[in-house]
Amino acid sequence: MTDRAVAVVRAGALTTVQDLGRVGYAHLGVPRSGALDPGAVRLLNRLVGNLGAREGAAVLETTVDGCALRPRCAVTVAVGGAPCPVRVDGRPAAWGAAVRVPAGSLLEVGAAVRGLRSYVAFGGGLAVDPVLGSRSTDLLSGLGPAPLAEGAVLPLGADTAVRGSVDAPPWPGPPDELVLRVRLGPRDDWFTAAALHAFATRAYRVSPASNRIGLRLEGPALERVRPGELASEGMVLGAVQVPPDGRPVVFLADHPTTGGYPVVAVVREADLGAAAQAVPGTPVRFIPVR
Amino acid sequence: MSVRTLRVGDRALLVELAGGTETEAFHAELLRRRAAGALPGVREIVPAARTVLLDGVDDPGRLAAELPHWEVEPLHARVEAVVEVPVRYDGPDLAEVADLWGVSVEEAVRVHSATEFRVAFCGFAPGFGYLTGLDERYGVPRRATPRTAVPAGSVALAGPYTGVYPRSSPGGWQLIGTTDVVLWDTGREPAALLTPGTRVRFTTVGGPTCGAGDSAAEGGR
Numbered sequence: 001m002t003d004r005a006v007a008v009v010r011a012g013a014l015t016t017v018q019d020l021g022r023v024g025y026a027h028l029g030v031p032r033s034g035a036l037d038p039g040a041v042r043l044l045n046r047l048v049g050n051l052g053a054r055e056g057a058a059v060l061e062t063t064v065d066g067c068a069l070r071p072r073c074a075v076t077v078a079v080g081g082a083p084c085p086v087r088v089d090g091r092p093a094a095w096g097a098a099v100r101v102p103a104g105s106l107l108e109v110g111a112a113v114r115g116l117r118s119y120v121a122f123g124g125g126l127a128v129d130p131v132l133g134s135r136s137t138d139l140l141s142g143l144g145p146a147p148l149a150e151g152a153v154l155p156l157g158a159d160t161a162v163r164g165s166v167d168a169p170p171w172p173g174p175p176d177e178l179v180l181r182v183r184l185g186p187r188d189d190w191f192t193a194a195a196l197h198a199f200a201t202r203a204y205r206v207s208p209a210s211n212r213i214g215l216r217l218e219g220p221a222l223e224r225v226r227p228g229e230l231a232s233e234g235m236v237l238g239a240v241q242v243p244p245d246g247r248p249v250v251f252l253a254d255h256p257t258t259g260g261y262p263v264v265a266v267v268r269e270a271d272l273g274a275a276a277q278a279v280p281g282t283p284v285r286f287i288p289v290r
Numbered sequence: 291m292s293v294r295t296l297r298v299g300d301r302a303l304l305v306e307l308a309g310g311t312e313t314e315a316f317h318a319e320l321l322r323r324r325a326a327g328a329l330p331g332v333r334e335i336v337p338a339a340r341t342v343l344l345d346g347v348d349d350p351g352r353l354a355a356e357l358p359h360w361e362v363e364p365l366h367a368r369v370e371a372v373v374e375v376p377v378r379y380d381g382p383d384l385a386e387v388a389d390l391w392g393v394s395v396e397e398a399v400r401v402h403s404a405t406e407f408r409v410a411f412c413g414f415a416p417g418f419g420y421l422t423g424l425d426e427r428y429g430v431p432r433r434a435t436p437r438t439a440v441p442a443g444s445v446a447l448a449g450p451y452t453g454v455y456p457r458s459s460p461g462g463w464q465l466i467g468t469t470d471v472v473l474w475d476t477g478r479e480p481a482a483l484l485t486p487g488t489r490v491r492f493t494t495v496g497g498p499t500c501g502a503g504d505s506a507a508e509g510g511r
Contacts, residue, residue, distance in 0.1 A: 026334040026345065028482040029412035131476050141416050142457075143476070186296035186304045232413060232420070234336035234343025236302045258338050258413030266299030 003072040004156040006122065008148050009106065010068035015148040016137035016212075017126055018119075020056035022144075025132055026257040032237060033138035034253050035061055036117060036212060036276030040081040044121035047078040047098045049162040057125025057157065058135035060148070062118045066109035067148065069120070073103045075156060076123035082115030082174075082277055098163075115174045115277035124157035139212050140254040174277035178206070178284045180250070180267045182240060187230065187262035191242070195222040199264060200288050204248070208280035213256075214241075214249040215275050217284055221246025222264060232258045238267035240286070250275060295354045302345040303354055309340060310410060310422055311365065317342050317486065319362045337411045337486045339420075372406065373488055375454065376495040377445050379403075381465035383433070387447060390430050399494060401428065402466065407452060407490040412482065417456035417474030419484035424450060436462035443469045445492065452492075454484070467492075 008015075020041065021034025035041045042055045050057040060067065066084055071077075078098050079086045086093045087108040093099045101107050109118055128135050128145045137144040145154075188196060204219030222242050235241070239251040241261045250267055252275070265286065267275065278284070293316065294306040307313045317337040323329040332353075333346025347353055379399040388398035407423035424447075432448045437460065440446070444455045446463030453463060456473035469492075473483050484490060 023333060023346070025416075025481075026336045026343075027412060027486055028416055028480065029414060029418050030416045030481075132481060143416065183297065183299050186298050231339035231341070232411070233304060233338040233341040234334075234345070236298050236343070236345050238299055256413065257336060258411065263298070266302075268300060 004075075004124070004127075004158070005073070005153050006069050006071045006075070006126075006156060008067065008150055008152040008154070009070050010108075011148040011150050011152070012062050012067035012109075013065050014063040015067045016061050016139070017058050017128055017145045017148075017154070018061045018136045019058040019134055021136055021253060022132050022134035022138065026234065029141070029257050030132060030143065031138050031140050031254050031257060033134065033136040033140075033144065035059065035119065035136075036253055037061075037081050037119065037273040039273045040119045041121070044078040044080045044119055045125070047080075047096075048076045048121045048123045049098075049160055050121065050123065050125055051160075051162060054125060054160075057121070058128065059122070059126065060120040062109060062112075062120070064116055065111045066118055067120075068109065069107045071101050071103060071105065071107065071122075071156075072153075073156070074100065075159070076100055077107060078121045079109055079118055080121075081117050081119040082112035084112050084118045085110035116279055117276055122156055124159040127155040127157040136253075138254055140256060174274055174279075174282070176282070178274055178278045178282050179287060180271050180275060180284060181287050181289045182265035182267050183290070184265045184288050185263075188264050190224050190226055190230070190262040191264055192223045192225050195220075195224070195246075196264070198222065199248070199286055204284040204286075206278045206280050206282045206284060207247075210278075210280065212252055212254040214251050215278065217248050217250070219247070219284075222248065224262070230260050230262050232260045235259045235263070236266060238269055238272055239263045240265045240267060252276065293357055293360075295357050297350060297354065298343065298345075301347055301350060302343060303347060303350050303357075305342045305344065305357060307340055307342070313337060313340050313342060314408070314410070314487070315362055315365045318365060319360065320344075321487070322363070338413070339410065371489075373483065373490050375445075375469050375471050375490060375492050377403070377467040377469050377492045378496050379467040379494060381444065381446070381467045383446075383464040384466045387430055387464050387466055391428055398466070402452070403492050403494050405491075407492070409484045409486050409488045409490065410451070411486050412484070414453075415456055415459055417482040417484065418453055419482070419486070419488070419490075421452040421484070421490055422450060423490075424452065426450065430464050432462040433464060436460055440465065441468070443471070443473075445469055456482075
């Protein structure tokens with residue numbers, strides 16, 4: 001009798017189940033959600049043998065201080081994303097590589113050494129019940145499984161026993177400065193020329209108020225040329241929304257699907273994984289590209 | 291139909307229309323084309339007040355060039371059923387809303403329950419629809435101080451819209467009533483009762499204001 005599940009010994013500050021998100025329901029007000037660093041998810045799933053469509057199998061996303069787990073069955077795991085110490089029954093194990101964890105052993109995912117969010121992938125993936133086609137925890141609207149709590153037990157999917165392999169080295173960690181390429185618009189015409197110049201040239205900093213909904217920034221306030229409200233309109237991942245205080249917010253996975261503040265620019269999706277790893281205080285620059 | 295198409299990042303387009311009716315017609319046209327398989331490579335169609343967002347677009351440049359040449363069918367009266375939402379008009383802000391409208395509470399209930407609404411778009415929370423249909427003069431401001439918890443099933447007004455809270459959440463809308471209808475159920479397809487384009491009518495049930503069916507002229511004040 002096998003009990004394919006993993007028990008939570010230490011939940012950490014905020015650990016959630018994430019896959020590649022809940023696509024296709026934005027018109028019902030459902031955020032996309034999903035891992036903030038999807039590149040890490042794909043890589044780690046490949047490492048544990050979740051290949052093809054299973055590259056998007058559900059993993060754990062930790063925040064700052066990792067978590068600790070006790071699998072009830074032998075399972076292959078891989079820890080990546082933000083670099084952190086990994087231990088199995090107290091002994092150091094590899095980060096960014098497949099690790100076999102025996103049944104009943106303690107897997108410790110330590111605090112991030114760089115970056116914010118580490119990911120833990122499992123052979124077979126986490127098999128919590130999907131909601132609208134995804135197992136992701138959506139912190140804006142409360143869909144999907146609750147954030148991890150001590151004592152929770154998460155089911156695992158059937159292991160394929162395929163050996164994983166990757167052709168790219170694990171990502172080494174976030175840069176000291178976050179450079180975000182953006183395409184201006186759709187509402188750049190709501191801002192003064194001086195504001196647009198400041199946006200493209202001045203340095204911002206990641207605010208500690210950032211979360212899975214948005215990367216909040218401190219820095220020059222962007223002044224509008226027109227007052228008043230924008231009628232609510234659809235919002236995309238990476239939208240740089242500017243609320244009345246003028247401080248831009250970069251929308252991340254759990255962003256609302258519609259909003260009434262103007263979007264000055266949109267960050268390239270490829271740059272958002274790094275944004276998810278930027279600790280508070282990290283300098284940020286926006287580079288307009290076409 | 292005049293449309294303005296704005297690029298949104300590398301994979302999305304925001305189509306801006308002249309008003310709510312044009313937006314509704316354009317959204318219906320998009321759904322028709324998608325159902326006919328004539329809109330490949332578009333992942334999300336998100337209508338809003340005066341725009342429709344097309345997200346996850348494979349070739350946004352090409353689609354942006356095509357859109358202005360589309361023939362958009364005008365909206366015709368639909369034969370599809372109207373979703374009925376039974377409401378107890380017992381909200382804590384009902385009297386204030388009636389005051390803002392310059393009518394009695396009974397008349398406010400009559401006006402609201404006599405209106406055919408339409409889900410213009412969703413947002414704020416899964417299954418929360420922004421319903422249009424009330425005459426312009428019945429627009430009301432949001433409350434100066436939002437409530438920290440609005441109960442699920444609250445029927446509420448803000449600006450030109452009526453909405454129903456699918457679950458308990460903070461909110462600044464004016465609460466005029468309560469319904470027991472389940473707005474959001476992920477075990478149901480679709481999970482939202484009120485999807486964009488759906489026609490809605492609120493019917494009065496129970497309570498002292500039930501059936502305030504005097505014969506005053508529509509919208510009299």
